[in-house]
Amino acid sequence: MKNIKIKKGQRAISVQIMEQLPEFDHPYNLLEVKKRTDNTPHLNLIAYVDEKPAGFKLGYERNGCFYSWLGGVLPEYRRMGIAKKLADEQEKWARENNYKTIVFKTRNRHKAMLLFSLNNGFDIFKIE
Numbered sequence: 037m038k039n040i041k042i043k044k045g046q047r048a049i050s051v052q053i054m055e056q057l058p059e060f061d062h063p064y065n066l067l068e069v070k071k072r073t074d075n076t077p078h079l080n081l082i083a084y085v086d087e088k089p090a091g092f093k094l095g096y097e098r099n100g101c102f103y104s105w106l107g108g109v110l111p112e113y114r115r116m117g118i119a120k121k122l123a124d125e126q127e128k129w130a131r132e133n134n135y136k137t138i139v140f141k142t143r144n145r146h147k148a149m150l151l152f153s154l155n156n157g158f159d160i161f162k163i164e
Contacts, residue, residue, distance in 0.1 A: 038085050040118060042125045045082035047073065050092035050106070053082075057108040064106065072096065072105070079129050083109065083118045093122040095130075095138075102130040104140040 047069050054063040064072075073080075078096035082089055091109035095102055104126060109118045130138055 038116060039087075040090075040116065040121060041084045042081055042121050043084065045080055045092070047080050047094065049082050049089055050080055050094050053089055053092045053110060054106060054108065056110055058111065059108060069094070069106075077133065079126060081122050081125055083113075083122055085113050085116070085118070091118045091122060093126050095126060095140075097135075098139070101137040101139045102126075102133075102135040104138055 048066050051064065051066045051069055054060050057063070073094070073096045076097045078094070079102075081093045083091035083093075089110075090113035091107070093104065093107035095104040095106075097103070104123075107119070107122060109116075109122075127138060
């Protein structure tokens with residue numbers, strides 16, 4: 037069994053993971069990430085499998101809600117429950133910091149993310 041740990045981490049590590057994710061056609065660079073998160077409460081979680089970065093989840097406060105902005109798990113580490121562990125830790129942190137709502141956006145082409153969100157109790161409230 038693999039040793040999976042979720043830790044708060046540096047945004048640069050999240051950017052490195054994002055650059056390796058096939059779903060991100062145009063990954064954000066560190067400057068863009070910092071611009072969005074530097075002046076607002078934010079949480080950056082890194083998932084490690086046997087001490088190697090395997091996934092991340094990054095969010096920040098937006099309009100009084102916690103906005104789960106970016107996240108993903110490297111293909112070789114999928115189907116290990118890492119996305120669920122990241123989401124659970126993010127939700128725990130949001131509750132502890134008095135957020136009542138977590139919001140995120142996804143695209144219809146990301147079927148796995150749509151299924152994950154519905155299976156974890158999220159509601160679709162807007163389609164563009």
